[in-house]
Amino acid sequence: MTTINKNYLKLPGSYLFSNIAKKVSAYQEAHPQDQIVRLGIGDVTQPLAPAVIDALHKAVDEMARGETFHGYAPDLGYEFLRTAIAKNDYADRGCAISADEIFVSDGAKSDSGNIQEIFGVDNKVAVCDPVYPVYVDTNVMAGRTGEYNRDRENFDGVIYMPCLEENGFLPELPKETPDLIYLCFPNNPSGAAITKERLQEWVDYANKTGAVIIYDAAYEAYITEEGIPHSIYECDGARTCAIEIRSFSKNAGFTGVRLGFTVVPKDLVREGVRLHDLWARRHGTKFNGAPYIVQKAGEAVYSPEGKAQLKEQVAYYMRNAHYIYNGLKDAGYSVSGGVNAPYIWLKTPRGMTSWEFFDHLLEKAHVVGTPGSGFGAAGEGYFRLTAFGSYENTQEAIRRIQAL
Ligand SMILES: Cc1ncc(COP(=O)(O)O)c(C=O)c1O
Numbered sequence: 576m577t578t579i580n581k582n583y584l585k586l587p588g589s590y591l592f593s594n595i596a597k598k599v600s601a602y603q604e605a606h607p608q609d610q611i612v613r614l615g616i617g618d619v620t621q622p623l624a625p626a627v628i629d630a631l632h633k634a635v636d637e638m639a640r641g642e643t644f645h646g647y648a649p650d651l652g653y654e655f656l657r658t659a660i661a662k663n664d665y666a667d668r669g670c671a672i673s674a675d676e677i678f679v680s681d682g683a684k685s686d687s688g689n690i691q692e693i694f695g696v697d698n699k700v701a702v703c704d705p706v707y708p709v710y711v712d713t714n715v716m717a718g719r720t721g722e723y724n725r726d727r728e729n730f731d732g733v734i735y736m737p738c739l740e741e742n743g744f745l746p747e748l749p750k751e752t753p754d755l756i757y758l759c760f761p762n763n764p765s766g767a768a769i770t771k772e773r774l775q776e777w778v779d780y781a782n783k784t785g786a787v788i789i790y791d792a793a794y795e796a797y798i799t800e801e802g803i804p805h806s807i808y809e810c811d812g813a814r815t816c817a818i819e820i821r822s823f824s825k826n827a828g829f830t831g832v833r834l835g836f837t838v839v840p841k842d843l844v845r846e847g848v849r850l851h852d853l854w855a856r857r858h859g860t861k862f863n864g865a866p867y868i869v870q871k872a873g874e875a876v877y878s879p880e881g882k883a884q885l886k887e888q889v890a891y892y893m894r895n896a897h898y899i900y901n902g903l904k905d906a907g908y909s910v911s912g913g914v915n916a917p918y919i920w921l922k923t924p925r926g927m928t929s930w931e932f933f934d935h936l937l938e939k940a941h942v943v944g945t946p947g948s949g950f951g952a953a954g955e956g957y958f959r960l961t962a963f964g965s966y967e968n969t970q971e972a973i974r975r976i977q978a979l
Pocket residue numbers: 617681682683684685687707759763791793821822823824829830834835
C-alpha cells in the first residue's frame with residue numbers, strides 16, 4: 576500500500592494567512608457596514624509599470640507569429656534576461672557574478688523552498704526567528720527537522736536565531752554550528768536591514784565552518800540607506816559560501832506575473848561537488864522555464880524607462896512606510912523597520928499577544944495586519960504592517976490607529 580511522506584504531518588495547523596482571512600471574513604460578515612483596511616499580506620497593489628506592459632504586449636505579438644514564436648525557454652533562462660541581471664544587479668554593484676551563474680525561475684518562493692533539495696537530509700538548518708515560514712516548512716517536509724514542539728512553538732532540530740529589540744532584530748552567530756543558514760535582508764517580517772560589516776561576519780563565519788548561506792534578497796529594491804548591501808556578493812568571499820535568491824515581485828510588482836532568479840556561483844563547492852551543477856540538474860529536471868513573455872517583461876525592468884518607473888513605484892510604497900512608521904511613533908508605539916523595507920514591525924501595546932492585538936485592531940479600527948507570532952515564537956508580542964496598500968488606505972489606517 577502507498578505510504579505518505581510523514582514529515583508533512585509534523586506541520587502544525589493551517590497557514591498564517593488563511594487564519595487571518597478566516598477571521599477577517601467572519602468579522603466582515605458580522606459587521607457588513609465596517610470598511611476594513613488591509614495592511615496584512617505582503618502583496619503589491621500598484622499596476623505594472625508602462626515599460627513592463629509594453630514589453631508584455633510586444634512579446635505576446637511575437638508569440639502570434641511563426642517566425643517569432645517561442646516554445647520552451649532555455650534551462651537557465653533567456654540569455655537576454657540573465658545578461659541584464661548580471662550587469663544591473665551585480666556588475667554595476669561591483670559583484671563578480673556571470674550570466675551563467677544565474678538561474679531564472681518563477682519566483683523566490685519556489686526557489687527558497689526548493690533549494691534545500693540539493694543538500695543532504697542530515698544538514699542542520701539555522702533560521703532567524705521570526706522568519707519567512709517557507710524556509711522552515713520546506714525543511715520540515717524534507718525531513719531535516721524533528722517534531723513540532725507545542726510548548727516552544729517551533730521545531731526540534733532547527734537552530735533558531737532570535738531577532739529581537741535587544742539585538743536590533745539581527746541574528747547573532749549561533750552557539751551550535753549549522754550547515755545551512757537562511758538569511759533574508761531587508762527582512763520579512765521585521766523590516767530590519769543588515770550592514771555590509773555585519774553581513775561580512777556571516778560570510779566569514781560560513782567560510783570558516785563550511786556552512787552555506789541561502790540569502791534571500793527579495794526586498795533589495797527597498798534599501799534607502801548607504802552601507803546596506805544589495806547583494807551578499809558585495810561581501811568578500813561570498814562566492815564560496817552563498818546562494819542568493821531574488822524576486823521581481825516586490826521591485827516590479829510581479830506577484831501575479833511570476834519571475835525570480837537564484838544565483839549559484841561556480842566557486843561554491845561542497846564535498847568536491849559544485850552546487851551550481853546540482854542546481855542546474857535540479858532545474859533542468861523539475862522546471863521548464865519561466866514564460867518567454869514574462870522574461871521579456873523582466874528584461875524591461877532593466878530598461879532606462881523601466882528603471883525610472885519602478886523607482887517611482889518603490890518610492891510610492893516607501894512613502895507609505897514612512898507614513899506608518901511616523902504615525903505609529905507619534906501615537907506612542909515602539910516601531911522598527913520601514914526604512915530599508917516595506918514592512919513596519921511594531922511592539923504590541925500593554926503586553927497584548929500578537930493575536931490579541933490583531934483582534935483589537937480588527938474590531939476597534941477595522942485594520943488588518945499580521946500577528947508577529949505567525950512568523951515564529953520570537954515574533955510574539957510584535958505585529959507587522961505592510962506599506963503595499965494605497966496611500967489613501969494607509970493614511971486612513973493610521974488615522975484610525977491613532978484614534979484608538
Ligand atoms: C522573504 C520573501 N522571500 C520570498 C518571497 C516570495 O517571492 P515571490 O513572489 O518571488 O515568490 C516573499 C514574499 O512575500 C518573501 O517575503
